[in-house]
Amino acid sequence: MEQFLKEYLQHIQMEGDYSSEYIPCEICGDHACTIVREVISIGKGAFGKLPVVACNSCGFLYQNPRFNKQFYEDYYARHYRNVIFGKSDPSPEFVEDQIKRGELLYESIRSYLPECGVMLDVGSSVGGMMQAFMRNGWEVLGTDPDIGFVNYGKEKLGLPVIAVGAEEMELDDQKYDLIIIMGSLEHVYDPNITLDICRRAAKPGSLLLLEGRGHPQSAAKTYFNQNHHRYFTLNSIELMMMKHGWQPFMTTDDSICGPTRPGGIYSLGRLGDVPSHDDFLATIRSGKRETPKEILSKFDELDRQWEAK
Ligand SMILES: [Zn+2]
Numbered sequence: 001m002e003q004f005l006k007e008y009l010q011h012i013q014m015e016g017d018y019s020s021e022y023i024p025c026e027i028c029g030d031h032a033c034t035i036v037r038e039v040i041s042i043g044k045g046a047f048g049k050l051p052v053v054a055c056n057s058c059g060f061l062y063q064n065p066r067f068n069k070q071f072y073e074d075y076y077a078r079h080y081r082n083v084i085f086g087k088s089d090p091s092p093e094f095v096e097d098q099i100k101r102g103e104l105l106y107e108s109i110r111s112y113l114p115e116c117g118v119m120l121d122v123g124s125s126v127g128g129m130m131q132a133f134m135r136n137g138w139e140v141l142g143t144d145p146d147i148g149f150v151n152y153g154k155e156k157l158g159l160p161v162i163a164v165g166a167e168e169m170e171l172d173d174q175k176y177d178l179i180i181i182m183g184s185l186e187h188v189y190d191p192n193i194t195l196d197i198c199r200r201a202a203k204p205g206s207l208l209l210l211e212g213r214g215h216p217q218s219a220a221k222t223y224f225n226q227n228h229h230r231y232f233t234l235n236s237i238e239l240m241m242m243k244h245g246w247q248p249f250m251t252t253d254d255s256i257c258g259p260t261r262p263g264g265i266y267s268l269g270r271l272g273d274v275p276s277h278d279d280f281l282a283t284i285r286s287g288k289r290e291t292p293k294e295i296l297s298k299f300d301e302l303d304r305q306w307e308a309k
Contacts, residue, residue, distance in 0.1 A: 004049045005065065011048045012226060018071040022064055025055035026191055026230065027239050028284055029277075032056040033064060034292035036299055041225040052224045052231070057281075058239060059290025062230040072189040073145070073165065090126055090152055098128030101257040105180075105209075106132040108256035109268060112207060117177030120201065122169070122194065123184020126153035127161040129257075133178075134159075143169050166194040171201035182211040182257070183264075185240070186228045195244040202271050208246045212237050214265030215253060219306035220299040235290050237267045242283065245274035 005020050024031045033053035040063075042048045053064045116137035121130050124142025126149050134140050142161035144150050153161040164170075166188045179198050185191050198208065212232030216223035224231070232240070238248040246269030253265045275283070 002065075005067075008042075008048045008050050009067075009071075011046065012042050014071065014075060016071075016074065019068045020065045021068070023062075023066050025058060025060050026062060027060040027236060027243060028055060028058045028281060030055050030057040034296070036061065036292070036295055037220050037224055039221050041222045043226070047221055048226075050226065054290070054292040054295040056292055057289065058236070058284045059233070059292065059295055060230070060236045060239070061233070061295060063228075066229065069189050090149060095126055095128055095152075095157070097260050098126060099131050101182075101260065102129030103132040104258040105129060105256060106136065109207075109209065110136075112250070112268065114177055117206075118175055119178045119180070120171070120176045120198070122166050122179065122181045122198065123187065124153070124161055125149045126157060127159035128153070128157065129180070129182060130159060131157070138178075165189070167197070169194075169197050169201075171197065173200055174203050176202050177206045178209070179207070180209045180211075182209075183213060183261070185210060186212060186230050186232065191230065191240065192244075195240070199244050199246075199271065199274070204271060206271050207268060208241060208271065209266065209268045210237055210241060211257070211261075212265050212267075213261075213263055215263035216299075216302055217263045219303050223302075232265065233290065234265055234267075235288065237265060238269075239284065239288060241267055241269045242275065242288075243280055246271050 001020050009015050009018060033055050036052050036054050038049050038051045039047050040050050040052065050063060052061060054061050119130060119133050119138050119140045121127065121142040124144050127142035130140040130142055140160060142159060143164050144161060145165045147163045150161045150163040153159040167190055179202055188194050213228065214232055214234060234251055238251055241248050248267045248269040251267040256266055
């Protein structure tokens with residue numbers, strides 16, 4: 001492992017038997033990429049070197065190199081909530097906000113939904129977003145790797161949440177009418193495995209909603225942080241869906257879950273056929289892409305704005 005990666009692990013107090021590798025674009029598979037920023041936030045006003053790159057072919061933004069799966073499992077199971085919240089039980093404010101976000105989401109997308117159906121929330125945390133759907137007759141299931149949060153959801157809120165990593169989910173085939181992944185696809189180890197599992201579990205013609213942290217609310221070195229291993233834009237969130245067979249029909253940066261997560265972007269798609277790899281690449285080449293140059297100037301401009309403040 002390169003020295004800067006060892007230093008990074010030291011910095012975040014995650015020293016252990018971890019490895020790292022340079023990975024191809026998780027959307028189109030191209031290895032060629034352009035470094036957008038090398039320094040990212042590691043919390044509490046500290047920064048470390050862990051490069052974020054843009055894919056030269058499709059513009060997808062992701063951390064590269066990447067630590068191995070054991071690092072992710074240890075990090076999210078034991079460390080992440082502590083970094084964010086300082087303890088492993090959620091605060092009442094957090095739970096309340098999640099429930100409220102679910103209510104607003106239900107109202108925002110109900111016109112696209114069947115009267116009632118079966119819902120899966122991947123990376124559900126305590127599961128609060130599902131409450132509004134349950135109240136309206138939906139059968140729901142939430143999954144999250146954080147055992148503390150899952151237990152809280154089950155025991156304190158009576159919600160059907162299970163502790164499992166997204167890539168390890170074992171789900172019935174063609175069961176779900178709605179799958180939501182609210183910000184979690186930026187955290188999982190492998191978004192492609194996650195979406196493969198979701199596609200098998202989704203009913204034909206059913207809906208997928210993805211949320212990403214698309215619009216930075218800070219300078220780049222704070223926007224890019226250790227908790228996010230990829231960053232979606234309005235374009236790449238659609239590409240990720242399309243790759244796995246969902247056709248996006250509503251992609252927006254309107255705050256469809258309320259104002260408490262500013263900068264969020266959303267894409268709602270309907271499941272159809274999975275495109276062949278060649279067809280998918282042809283779609284990218286036909287212009288469904290961003291260039292590294294565009295991405296770089298976006299973050300340069302963002303940093304200029306924040307310096308001026
Ligand atoms: Zn790409």
